[in-house]
Amino acid sequence: MTKEKIVLAYSGGLDTSIILKWLQVERNYDVIAFTADLGQGDEVEQARVKALNTGAVNAYALDLKEEFVKDFVFPMMRSSALYEGYYLLGTSIARPLIAKYMVEIAEKEGAVAVSHGATGKGNDQVRFELTAFALKPDIRTVAPWREWDFKGRADLEAFAHEHNIPVPTTKKDPWSMDANMLHISYEGGILEDPWNEPPSHMFKLTVNPEEAPDTPEYVEIEFVAGDPVAINGEKLSPAQLLEKANKIAGAHGVGRVDLVENRFVGMKSRGVYETPGGTLLYHARRAVESLALDREVLHQRDQLAPKYAELIYNGFWFAPEREALQVYFDHVAQRVTGTARIKLYKGSATVAGRKSPYSLYDKELVTFEADSVYNQADAAAFIKLNALRLRVLNRANSKVE
Secondary structure, eight states: OOOOEEEEEOOSSHHHHHHHHHHHHTTOOEEEEEEEESSOTTHHHHHHHHHHHHTOSEEEEEEOHHHHIIIIIHHHHTTTOOBTTTBOOTTTTTHHHHHHHHHHHHHHHTOSEEEOOOOTTSSHHHHHHHHHHHHOTTOEEEOHHHHOOOOSHHHHHHHHHHTTOOOOOSOOOSSEEEEOSSOEEEESGGGGSTTSOOOGGGOSSSOOGGGSOSSOEEEEEEEETTEEEEETTEEOOHHHHHHHHHHHHHTTTOOEEEEEEEOTTSOEEEEEEEOHHHHHHHHHHHHHHHHHSOHHHHHHHHHHHHHHHHHHHHTOTTSHHHHHHHHHHHHHHTTOOEEEEEEEETTEEEEEEEEOTTOOOOHHHHOSSOOSSOOTTHHHHHHHHHHHHHHHHHHHHHHHO
16 A cells, blocks of 8 residues: 655754654655755755665755745845844744745645654744645644654654664754754753853854954945845855855854743743844844935834744744735835945944935935024924923823822
8 A cells, every 4th residue: 555655854863863764653654855955064965865764765955045045034134023122033934945845845746744843842833834734725744743652862762773763972062953044043951041151162153252353344235125235345146145244244253142032832942043144134234224214114114023023933924914014025125225334343243334325314404514404493393393292281280180
């Protein structure tokens, strides 16, 4: 009898290798492994080979770096989104792309279900499955961490030994890590105590700010219609640009964030992130926006950005409300053309200059010197009219007292 097929988002690590075998022996699926190359390097091809050696009937390793940056990271950046004021959403924005290809491969291979290695406590289970259902409502999802009987690491290792799945013999770093071109996230282990400072050797993309160069570096980022297109005058593709931004900013220790965040499922978690290139681009973009965007448009955009960030964090990339907001942000971004000069120094990224052909900054209006375009006496009536309701309120309160 022909077995049903399932597509597994596969990283090559111990957990997803165990899941691959568990889906075979416990659920009787033919497993098709899928690894998305979002900038992890050699481990992508290694994961594909390992999946086949572990028993997958087929294994995909797809280079999605350009699509990731062009169609997911840059649209998100047009909104200036930050989750809870700090998080640049590096893990969150990768999940809908991975899930999109899980569904596409499932359709191509005739698979009836998709699976992933996310735990029942986290956000990724929601992101993967919401995307899958949005794109293919009749797809089945299998989340082993919510379904199997394993109680802890010892049970997983015993299963691995039983099925000849290699178990790392070296001491694992006491935290988990997830990487893509936009960032690396660290959580779990010693980081579960929010009082513990992250060890300095943990970080991969950024040098310790204390050990960064003693001389600042100036970098120029050019934007066209909302998207970065060049660094220091060099035109680059989206993925190439982000990669270069990572190297430049990372060399100065820029982009580390340590926060306790609110997960969608209802609990707080502590995450440590390093997003060097994303941090550089965020500050550069806001510098150009400060010149090019009308006050009310900018303020309105910033009011909507937290909602947009929440939608991405919670897994609603393919929801109509996210898509509707995207149309607004893309419209606003059409004026965001110009160049920002950013000074990088020992973990900081500060604006050193900005210019835009759409600049609304008028030196004649704001100068402290003599001008012929603004009558300062007009401010008196402006202030008096704006104070009217405050004066009325004060009088009313005085009568009550």
